[in-house]
Amino acid sequence: MFTAPEPPVRDRMLSARDHDCALLGLTGTAGGEVWGYAGRTLSAAVATPTTPAWLRLVSEPHGKGTGKLWEGPKEAERSMPPTVPRPRLLGLRDWSADGCDYRAELYEYVTTTPVSESPVIRRGMDLPDTWWHSLHRSLDRIATVPTDRVAVREQYIRRRVPEFTNIIPGQITWTTAHGDLHWANLTGPQLTLLDWEGWGTAPTGYDAANLYLHSLHVPDLAERVRKEFAHVLGTPAGLIGELTACTEILQAAARVPFYADLADHVRQHVDQLRALASTPDRTAQPQPPLPRRHGGPHSNT
Template identity: 50%
Template sequence: MFSEPEEPTATRMRRARATACAALKVEDAAQNPIWGYAGRTLSGLVHGSEEDGWLRVVSETAARAGGRLWEGPRTASFALPASVPRPALHRIHDWTEEGWSYRAELYAYAPASVVSPGPVLDTDLDLSEAWWAGLGTALDALAAVPTDRVSMREEYIRRAVAEFTGHAVGGIPWSTAHGDLHWANLTGPELLILDWEGWGRAPYGFDAALLHIYALRAPETANHVRKTLAHFLDDPAVRVAELTVCAQVLQAADRTPFYAALADPVRRYLKRMGRGAV
């Protein structure tokens, strides 16, 4: 989803992936490994003695390692029900080297592909009705999961919504969310939800709102989101979540190309929502 980072980050992360493969006794089979933002993660296919797997290596400076994002995939692996489809996390290996901390996460390999190469859609998707039904079931189950993890901070919501949308936020209804459920974190034709770093409490309906707004440039898919997730999106309580997603897009539009492409549709959507306190 992101381009290869500059040196020395690229070499350091390739070396870390080799270390992880040796520690977990798997063979690197990734012809085109997938880079995370600024080279923070490196992921790809591996061969094991009995089955293929997917190896994700995440890095952070030793002083900053740990915490919510670091532990998100591990906590999701045991906290979420089977009705929330995701790759099984088999093993974790941690180590520190030359001032950097690393975590290697070995997942079951899923042959499904992400439904979009990037977070924001610019063309409509052709997905089965079973896929859409499964998405609705998954988000219902996820919203009901009890957790003390925080995905979205209230302080940020109130500040960003006011600054970037002109709306004031009153009471905030909360539920459990993935927190970054964009189109490159969903697979098809088999539905799996990827990247559980940031899951936790967020404004009610946040995942549904994000999927809908990130599909505004693909109107048929946006309509399908509204139909499938109407029990979230037609609820007035979801308005805070919608405004939060809009604020995030507009805040990052001047530095992230896919947000820049979405900025005008978001501004038009905000006009249709109208102004005022929520």
């Protein structure tokens, strides 16, 4: 989803990946690496002695290999119902080297490809009705999963949403969410939900809002998302979820090029949300403009 990091990080991650493949008896495929933000993760297809698989390598500075993102995939494997289509986690391995903590996650191989190579889609996609029905069922099932994991912190919403949207959030309705629902994390034409490190509680409508915002370069697709999730998008119930998703993208735009390209569309959408926030049954209130600060992609800070 992201470009390869600077050579020192790239070489370190590739070396760690090769080390893990040797220990686990995996054969790496040439090329095809998928990089996370700033080289934090590296994923690629591999082959076990009996079957193809997918290896995802995560790194953090030594002593930082803990917390929500680190444990998300393992906890999703334990908590998510099997009816939610996702790659099953076959095993994981932790180790430390070169001043970093590493976790290697081995998944079953998914034969269907992501709808888009980038989180922000730029071309039309004709997905069958069965795909949309499967997405609805999956999000409904995720919403029922009890968890103490947090995808978006209330402190972040209270602090950053007014800063980037000039709207003060009111009462928040919470649900369990995938937490990173965009087109690079959804496969088609058969649906699989990828990347479970950030799942947890989030405002109602947050997942649907993320999918909508990542569709804004393709108006027909954006309109389809809006229609599919009309029960939350553009409603008072989903307003804070939409504002939160907008805030994260606007905050990330300073560092992530594809969010910088999307930012004007998102600001236009925020202008539309202000009208909703001004209705009598609003769950957020406009406020005078505040100066903006910038952070990393979906930093939740």
